[in-house]
Amino acid sequence: MPFVFRVPLLVAIALAIAFGGGIWSTLWALEATTGFGAIRLGAWEAFPDAQTAKADPYAKSHRASAGALLYGSAEGLSFTAGVDETGAPLRAACSYRIIGHTPPARLWTLYTLQGGRAYRPQTGVLPVALNSRSILRHGDGAFEIAVAADAQPGNWLAIPQDGRFRLRLTLLDTPAAGSSGLIDLSMPAIQNLGCGNA
Amino acid sequence: MLKVLFAVLTGLFGAALLHLVIILSLPYFSERDAYTRVLAEGSRHIFHRLPDARDRAGLVQDDPLMEASVCAYDISEGPVRIFAQGNVPFWSMAIFDAASNEVFSINDRTAAAGILDVVLATPVQLTVLRKTLPEAISQSILVETQQADGYVVLRTMVPQPSFAPAAGTFLSEAVCAPFEWRRRQQF
Numbered sequence: 001m002p003f004v005f006r007v008p009l010l011v012a013i014a015l016a017i018a019f020g021g022g023i024w025s026t027l028w029a030l031e032a033t034t035g036f037g038a039i040r041l042g043a044w045e046a047f048p049d050a051q052t053a054k055a056d057p058y059a060k061s062h063r064a065s066a067g068a069l070l071y072g073s074a075e076g077l078s079f080t081a082g083v084d085e086t087g088a089p090l091r092a093a094c095s096y097r098i099i100g101h102t103p104p105a106r107l108w109t110l111y112t113l114q115g116g117r118a119y120r121p122q123t124g125v126l127p128v129a130l131n132s133r134s135i136l137r138h139g140d141g142a143f144e145i146a147v148a149a150d151a152q153p154g155n156w157l158a159i160p161q162d163g164r165f166r167l168r169l170t171l172l173d174t175p176a177a178g179s180s181g182l183i184d185l186s187m188p189a190i191q192n193l194g195c196g197n198a
Numbered sequence: 199m200l201k202v203l204f205a206v207l208t209g210l211f212g213a214a215l216l217h218l219v220i221i222l223s224l225p226y227f228s229e230r231d232a233y234t235r236v237l238a239e240g241s242r243h244i245f246h247r248l249p250d251a252r253d254r255a256g257l258v259q260d261d262p263l264m265e266a267s268v269c270a271y272d273i274s275e276g277p278v279r280i281f282a283q284g285n286v287p288f289w290s291m292a293i294f295d296a297a298s299n300e301v302f303s304i305n306d307r308t309a310a311a312g313i314l315d316v317v318l319a320t321p322v323q324l325t326v327l328r329k330t331l332p333e334a335i336s337q338s339i340l341v342e343t344q345q346a347d348g349y350v351v352l353r354t355m356v357p358q359p360s361f362a363p364a365a366g367t368f369l370s371e372a373v374c375a376p377f378e379w380r381r382r383q384q385f
Contacts, residue, residue, distance in 0.1 A: 111263070
């Protein structure tokens with residue numbers, strides 16, 4: 001290689017890594033995380049400070065590029081789960097059971113997300129969303145929800161036919177939204193009941 | 199060889215720097231943030247109902263069991279009153295500034311008599327208001343904010359399809375508008 005190209009080549013390498021790496025890592029960070037300050041309860045994850053001025057720079061950046069309307073602290077707190085209890089991703093080919101209690105809240109809603117959007121089929125007859133008023137409970141207030149693409153007895157949450165999905169449980173009017181981690185919170189467990197047609 | 203390593207290290211350092219610059223400055227120039235989208239919904243000081251599917255402005259009401267409206271405000275000329283009432287099982291309201299930071303939030307249990315009645319004003323306007331509180335807003339919650347513009351989100355729950363008409367009435371009758379806040383000929 002002629003000597004004259006040595007320095008431009010080095011500069012080109014440095015610039016390519018700087019711009020490529022910088023932009024890629026930023027896009028990745030905005031895609032992969034909503035910021036720090038999550039509360040994780042089992043498979044569930046929530047960001048109680050994401051809508052406040054106290055949110056960290058990553059949360060603010062994510063908020064600015066996602067442009068979603070977040071819940072205020074007196075409104076509620078949204079928990080999202082993309083994995084089950086064992087840490088395996090939620091897949092529509094499997095059936096799951098959500099069992100247990102929610103943290104104290106006046107009301108809650110549960111629905112599924114696929115590709116960042118709520119699963120809302122055109123037919124409108126499937127139970128794609130459940131709420132605390134409409135479900136059946138055990139004597140102690142605990143509930144059991146069957147999460148499957150096919151109809152199930154009891155509380156049934158219909159999910160998409162294929163692909164991965166996420167569950168979103170929104171607690172409305174809950175002290176958990178203002179929690180600093182001092183309240184003992186427990187979220188319902190997500191158990192995998194088996195995959196395929198077995 | 200050492201020079202190539204040095205170039206790679208310089209590149210990585212530059213990448214880290216660029217990463218931080220983008221992350222820190224994105225909130226200031228993003229055109230996809232919530233406030234820009236709320237402004238794209240239409241005129242200010244009117245509640246716009248959010249659809250189930252993403253609309254032209256890019257906003258969506260995701261939760262199948264909730265209904266929501268948004269309203270952009272600008273209180274530089276005068277305070278804004280947010281009022282709503284109706285027979286719904288749950289409602290909640292949050293006020294955000296232009297940077298989407300929460301200013302104030304409330305729900306039906308924390309509001310007096312379950313009626314949403316909030317006056318949003320700047321500190322200077324609040325001083326004037328407190329001196330001679332108009333009769334109409336004597337029961338309102340007075341909220342102070344430093345930033346003159348932002349948006350309001352009003353939500354209500356539809357636990358069963360039969361609650362949908364009540365929720366629709368609640369949201370369509372909600373008001374988010376300036377009002378007569380000082381008598382004329384004060385001077």
